[in-house]
Amino acid sequence: MSLCCTILPPFLKLLCSAFAGCYSWSKEKPRSKMSLPQDKKLPRQDLDTESYVEISPFETGRMKTACATLVEAAQGVSTATSWRFFLRHPKTGTNFWFDMGISHVRAENCWLYTSADTLQDLSVYPPSVQSLHKHFKPKPSQRSIEEDTRSLHIDPRSIKHIIISHGHWDHLHPLPSSFSNANMIVGAGSSSHCSPGFPRSPDSKFDGHIWDPELRSFPLLELPPLSSPLWKSLWPFSHAYDFFADGSFYLIDAPGHMVGNIAALARVKTKHGTWKWVLLGGDCAHCNLFTYWPGAPFGKMPKALFPSGSLHECGATARETIAKIAECKKNEGSDLFVWYAHGEILEGAWELRW
């Protein structure tokens, strides 16, 4: 089925009808170490033991680039992966992914591959993306998202959503046919920005097998525009979408890197039974340094490949998003882990149960 809509998906509509009733931060338990007013902290729901998500990170491939392309004057070479995150919302039994990372499969096998396939290259990507590969020298993922799903003893047919932080090639590719009940969810404005993609638009860096309704083989849903009342402010973020309407998983509008760019904020339980937040930052920043040095100068990219001269479509707006993430981290301290898609080490991972 090929479907793209800018209206609210029925699943989310259903959830959001209960939105107001579940948005009960007033029940938060005061914390003795809290020094900031509550409206400058993420929600505390210590008495709610049901509203959380479980999260499992998976490495996908490797990209190599000079550190100076990430942060000005940085020395050395970065070899970063592109993380994808499996998530489960126990309360509703919903299995879903945030980002897909780098593809692992050859173009000729794109629609037919099985878990047994070991053919790995990057020819599934449009020619314009492959020209970018001369810069990033990526290595394909050794496993497919389907194999990663099965490694958790999860049936791929049970996957309901694949939420994509943004449309760049290292975060999404066509869904495997075994994800037969899944839809892909993207940020507002993504479709018009990326459509129709290659091959209808021969020089496009976006794949028509995702963005072209004629070629797509799965439902693509777009989050509602920011003018929708379903977006609420969640300090310091001006637009947050309470995905399950229970405060366990928010999609965050995170402009600057690319049109439609989103991050996510997940409430997780540590192996010690305490509550933390994980911010899945996608490409809001490209290394952990920006969480702690939000004013660090962006690295330089060749303008032939990146017209803005940096990895962000709009550097000034991306800086504002980074500043919000940094402020959030500063206030939350060890109660918040910030995980970028290309971060080398996932901070605080040692506190979670895998």
Ligand SMILES: [Zn+2]
């Ligand atoms: Zn990106």
Ligand SMILES: [Zn+2]
């Ligand atoms: Zn990326």
